Amino acid sequence: MSYILAKNQGEKGLRALDLELPLLASEAAIDIDNLLSNRSKELTAIRLLADQLRNSIEISSIGEPPRSLMDPPTLSILGEAIARAAGEGYSKKVDDLLTEAVKIGTELSSEDPTRNIKELERARDFCVALSMAVVAYHKSISDLSPQHPFRR
């Protein structure tokens, strides 16, 4: 079993404090870019991230809006990543963000992700934004830890 598969076994959902998440999202972005440029067809990281997205959102079978299964910081970070990938003026409503996350997850797990280049480019930017937002969140917590008073 590859390293990345071994690390992401089981029904894993997105968790902002997971050290693996920014690395997985970064690797997914690289693989998507290689797909877009026809350099390789490696899908492992992409599929694993899609699984985590799927495991983090409950989709209603009776047409109700999707429901978050994430803790509040993770939901906030996911929203930030989606909004960044979508550009200015994107909705700040959680329901819209979750619907968008479901769309990205579906795109990432489709049989042939390259059939919609535009969506795939957006998914790549989402992966980069997610990776960056998670690291920024980790950093915001570690910055609160006491530092040496004379350390610069």
Next chain:
Amino acid sequence: MDITIGHARKRIAAIRAEIERLKQSEFPYTHPLDALDLLDNMFEHQQAVLEKVSPTAPANVIFNACSTSVYLLFVYVPILGFILRSTNVRNAFESYAPLLRLARSILGPKTKLIISSEWAYSPHVYQAITDLPDFVLIGLPAPESANPLLIPLAGHELGHAVWKAESYSTKFGKQIEDGILKEITNIRWKEYEVVFPQVKKEHYLNNDILAGTIWITAYTWALRQVEEIFCDFFGVRLFSEAYLHAFEYLMAPGFPGERSVLYPNMERRVLHLMEAAKELAVTIEPGFASRFKEEDEPREYATKLLVSTADTVSSTLVPDLIKQVLDIASSRMIPQRNAGNVEEIRAGFTKIIPTAKDFRVTDILNAGWRCYLNADLWNNYQQIQAENRDRVLKDLMLKSLEVSEAYERSR
């Protein structure tokens, strides 16, 4: 872009070379070597990921790939230093086997332990390390790493491992979320309206992302505080009075200046410790609370409001946290300090005799603290000069831990 990717690849190659060098160190037990192997696998994968990055990829993809690889170094270089320092003879190796056994009884038989020292004056644990599953890394400040009187502080650090293993963040997350939102929209709305005028009450109630950026700060701080409170309680449950003494030794009276938002302030932390001690039938020394000084609250108004909200919510969970500690200790059959055993060991120590029986680590540590706090200890032994008293006591404690370990291995 070639040069940026090239630097990133070389940085990872350098850390892998360093890991190879670290493997040549003389480790007193095998778990640090196992950790180095796992970390090398992780960096090997990272090297392969960087090899996949094309110099013609968009800048955001390249920059992010290189940034995350630096982030890995930022996370793991201190851990490699910690692993290296685990070889140092300043560590109390006598405590390793009893603590590993204790950790395994709590966290399961696969648990691996690394005890080391840190050149920072705070005991700590590295937790939630994805690439070191089943590992508990406990560090004491270097000048105290051979001091068995401070072993009880490992109880707090083991608490962090339990917190993660039992997914208590998820368990308490909803209560914290509800508590924070209730505080904001109900109890403190007038203050929040003034400090964050751009966010309306309905933004909080409708789970709007704009409001999320505000209340999630209080949520994160409350969650961290609750974890720290749990870990203090876990330390009290594992080591009873010895935990309170070790805590006081290292923390009292505290620092001047602003408190950390990730812990309850010292006054409340001590108060909660005393609440837990009472519930767990642990004796509190007279004047315990008075030996800690108050910390300053943040001056900046938004931070002050958010941390005060987090404080209120984390305080309300204290009874639940005590119950959680009692439940987990009972389900894992974690032994409690036995007053009779403590007295027997203490009596031996007063005659400068280490225990010759199979006693539990908590009993040995509590007996040690009782001797340490006895101002008249060994007054009749003229050969033990006052300046050698602590050293002799620590040697007796470490020897007793070794004897207990010998019994355990001979079973």
